[in-house]
Amino acid sequence: xxxxxxxxxxxLQRAQQDLQRERERTQKLLAELDxxxxxxxxxxxxxxxxxxxxxxxxxxxDETRDRLQLAVEAARLALWDxxxxxxxxxxxxxxxxxxxxxxxxxxxxxADLQARIHPDDRQAFDDVHRRLLANELRHAVSQYRVRxxxxxxWVENHAMVAEHDARGRPLRLMGTLADIGGRKRAEAEGxxxxxxxxxxxxxxxEFLANISHEVRTPLNALMGLTRLLMDSPLNPExxxxxxxxxxxxxxxxGLLNDVLDLSRIEAGKLSIERTRFDLHEVLQDVGALYAExxxxxxxxxxxxxxxGLPRHMQGDPGRLRQVLSNLLSNALKFTPRGGRxxxxxxxxxxxxxxxxxxxxxxxxxxxxxxxxATIFDAFTQADASTAxxxxxxxxxxxxxxxxxxxxxxxxxxxxxxxxxxxFTVTLPLEDAPATDHTPPTAPxxxxxxxxxxxxxxxxxxxxxxxxxxxxxxxxxxxxxxGCTVLLARDGEQAVAQWSLGGVDLVxxxxxxxxxxxxxxxxxxxxxxxxxxxxxxxxxAVTANAMSGDRDTCLAAGMDSYTPKPVEPQTLMRAxxxxxxxxxxxxxxxxxxxxxxxxxxxxxxAGALDVAKLRRRLDGDxxxxxxxxxxxxxxxxxxxxxxxxxxxxQDADQxxxxxxxxxxxxxxxxxxxxxxxxxxxxxxxxxxxxRLFERALPLMQTEAQALDQALAALLSSPPGx
Numbered sequence: 001x002x003x004x005x006x007x008x009x010x011x012l013q014r015a016q017q018d019l020q021r022e023r024e025r026t027q028k029l030l031a032e033l034d035x036x037x038x039x040x041x042x043x044x045x046x047x048x049x050x051x052x053x054x055x056x057x058x059x060x061x062d063e064t065r066d067r068l069q070l071a072v073e074a075a076r077l078a079l080w081d082x083x084x085x086x087x088x089x090x091x092x093x094x095x096x097x098x099x100x101x102x103x104x105x106x107x108x109x110x111a112d113l114q115a116r117i118h119p120d121d122r123q124a125f126d127d128v129h130r131r132l133l134a135n136e137l138r139h140a141v142s143q144y145r146v147r148x149x150x151x152x153x154w155v156e157n158h159a160m161v162a163e164h165d166a167r168g169r170p171l172r173l174m175g176t177l178a179d180i181g182g183r184k185r186a187e188a189e190g191x192x193x194x195x196x197x198x199x200x201x202x203x204x205x206e207f208l209a210n211i212s213h214e215v216r217t218p219l220n221a222l223m224g225l226t227r228l229l230m231d232s233p234l235n236p237e238x239x240x241x242x243x244x245x246x247x248x249x250x251x252x253x254g255l256l257n258d259v260l261d262l263s264r265i266e267a268g269k270l271s272i273e274r275t276r277f278d279l280h281e282v283l284q285d286v287g288a289l290y291a292e293x294x295x296x297x298x299x300x301x302x303x304x305x306x307x308g309l310p311r312h313m314q315g316d317p318g319r320l321r322q323v324l325s326n327l328l329s330n331a332l333k334f335t336p337r338g339g340r341x342x343x344x345x346x347x348x349x350x351x352x353x354x355x356x357x358x359x360x361x362x363x364x365x366x367x368x369x370x371x372x373a374t375i376f377d378a379f380t381q382a383d384a385s386t387a388x389x390x391x392x393x394x395x396x397x398x399x400x401x402x403x404x405x406x407x408x409x410x411x412x413x414x415x416x417x418x419x420x421x422x423f424t425v426t427l428p429l430e431d432a433p434a435t436d437h438t439p440p441t442a443p444x445x446x447x448x449x450x451x452x453x454x455x456x457x458x459x460x461x462x463x464x465x466x467x468x469x470x471x472x473x474x475x476x477x478x479x480x481x482g483c484t485v486l487l488a489r490d491g492e493q494a495v496a497q498w499s500l501g502g503v504d505l506v507x508x509x510x511x512x513x514x515x516x517x518x519x520x521x522x523x524x525x526x527x528x529x530x531x532x533x534x535x536x537x538x539x540a541v542t543a544n545a546m547s548g549d550r551d552t553c554l555a556a557g558m559d560s561y562t563p564k565p566v567e568p569q570t571l572m573r574a575x576x577x578x579x580x581x582x583x584x585x586x587x588x589x590x591x592x593x594x595x596x597x598x599x600x601x602x603x604x605a606g607a608l609d610v611a612k613l614r615r616r617l618d619g620d621x622x623x624x625x626x627x628x629x630x631x632x633x634x635x636x637x638x639x640x641x642x643x644x645x646x647x648x649q650d651a652d653q654x655x656x657x658x659x660x661x662x663x664x665x666x667x668x669x670x671x672x673x674x675x676x677x678x679x680x681x682x683x684x685x686x687x688x689x690r691l692f693e694r695a696l697p698l699m700q701t702e703a704q705a706l707d708q709a710l711a712a713l714l715s716s717p718p719g720x
């Protein structure tokens with residue numbers, strides 16, 4: 001039995017080894033169990049956190065939704081949501097409230113919504129939504145009216161594309177609707193207020209202009225009577241009184257001119273000319289006038305013109321004189337005896353641009369910085385005592401400022417109390433090409449006609465003119481030149497007369513009834529080309545003398561151009577040019593420019609300048625009387641037609657008769673009447689019947705004065 005203990009020992013050893021392995025496996029299982037427990041704890045914690053986060057997110061979402069709802073309610077907006085392609089649109093309760101219906105959210109048919117839109121706004125509504133659905137817009141704002149229970153309501157719609165499908169096509173549109181009825185009413189009231197303000201401004205300007213004109217007539221009489229009295233025997237005291245009256249009358253006249261200018265500027269009716277003028281002459285003339293006043297005070301006076309100052313420039317010399325006169329008048333007024341006034345003129349360069357700089361510097365009382373801010377306002381003085389001490393209305397600098405701006409320039413002030421002032425005016429400086437257009441004198445007109453010699457003798461000239469007065473003038477002038485005159489009263493007659501042959505030259509009025517001059521010229525050119533006939537020279541004769549009218553006439557086939565009223569020298573130049581072009585002769589080295597604008601000169605005291613008309617007719621009394629009789633007849637008929645056109649508001653008839661009247665009055669040297677007729681024509685062209693109605697009585701009054709002048713001419717002995 002010696003092997004039994006040994007086996008038992010081996011079994012015990014194996015049992016111990018198995019036990020050890022089981023113990024190790026158990027430890028591994030316990031470790032895995034601990035790991036699993038830890039993972040389970042982590043998962044429990046994660047689930048808890050996720051649950052808390054979801055609750056927090058839901059709370060935040062609810063809070064955001066509440067804020068949005070409060071904002072929408074505070075803004076009183078209706079929200080809408082349209083999920084395509086369904087025809088139903090979700091709308092919040094505010095929509096029903098806006099329509100005066102039940103305030104309840106729900107779905108509305110798109111067809112029902114479109115049916116509520118005002119017919120005038122439906123097209124704009126459809127266009128906006130079409131562009132949104134076509135992806136042309138991502139966001140759009142539109143305004144339109146919708147029908148409510150008690151009328152129409154203006155709403156503002158903000159729309160946007162909220163979702164797209166995989167192909168980028170819109171799937172969902174969302175937006176808001178707001179009641180903007182109050183805003184629209186405020187806009188309408190603002191527009192009415194603006195119109196009333198403009199109407200009040202126009203009424204004020206018209207009132208000032210009318211008052212100025214009404215006061216001017218008795219004032220001129222007062223000044224004339226004062227001068228007559230001053231030429232009569234007077235004692236020193238009476239002479240002193242009359243001098244004071246004359247000085248006061250001139251001061252009042254200056255004030256009236258300032259008021260009238262300011263009213264014209266504010267009404268936008270003051271125009272700035274652009275003509276070539278001698279800058280040195282303007283400065284010297286204005287300087288000479290105020291230099292005498294400065295020496296009489298006495299003051300130290302100087303006028304300095306820089307060496308590089310150009311001799312001529314483009315602009316409005318009259319308005320430039322007015323600006324300088326106002327500045328110099330103030331300098332003289334506010335500079336004490338023994339002071340100085342200096343006027344300087346030079347050119348400043350800024351890159352490629354050059355500007356004229358004029359400075360008026362004085363050593364007067366000066367202006368405080370506070371008052372400089374308003375010194376260019378109307379009716380403003382430097383302080384309350386200025387008007388009492390120095391006089392004046394405070395209009396001069398306001399007019400200067402506005403005139404300078406109208407001329408494209410600037411005006412600036414540098415000043416200090418007790419140290420004087422410097423006013424600086426800068427204006428655009430443009431090249432002023434030389435021109436030989438100067439208004440001809442009466443002797444030069446007659447000499448030029450006489451010296452024409454046989455240049456035009458024997459020409460058969462067709463005059464196409466619908467106005468008897470202008471026809472008489474043209475016929476008389478052409479006969480003096482030795483021409484044979486053929487007549488046509490409209491474009492059709494002109495073409496027919498030309499077709500008979502034997503016409504060497506045509507003087508074609510542009511504006512005639514039926515076929516006008518441009519159409520008649522085009523017809524003649526077409527017939528020439530079709531028949532293979534030579535080119536007939538045609539001269540445009542028209543009262544339309546604006547920039548560009550010459551080009552229009554030449555483009556229609558005419559060869560030259562002359563404006564009404566026709567001056568002999570101008571007509572002969574136009575005839576020469578037309579004949580030269582028709583014969584293929586080269587043009588002169590310097591082609592004739594467009595006629596210069598008529599200078600602004602004060603209207604003649606009378607309605608008719610008989611002396612000038614006699615000179616224009618070379619003293620032909622028979623023709624003068626024929627013209628006077630024809631003018632009286634035509635004037636009465638034109639005024640009747642203008643009154644009828646106003647009553648019927650027939651713009652075409654009004655333009656035709658006003659234009660004809662303008663041409664005949666200009667030819668008759670009735671410049672004041674011609675300007676009134678031009679105003680009627682412009683009013684009719686713009687269909688401003690209120691202006692036309694105000695201007696027609698002025699024309700009728702002027703016509704009465706003109707008719708009296710013509711009657712006096714007819715009743716007087718020849719040559720009187």
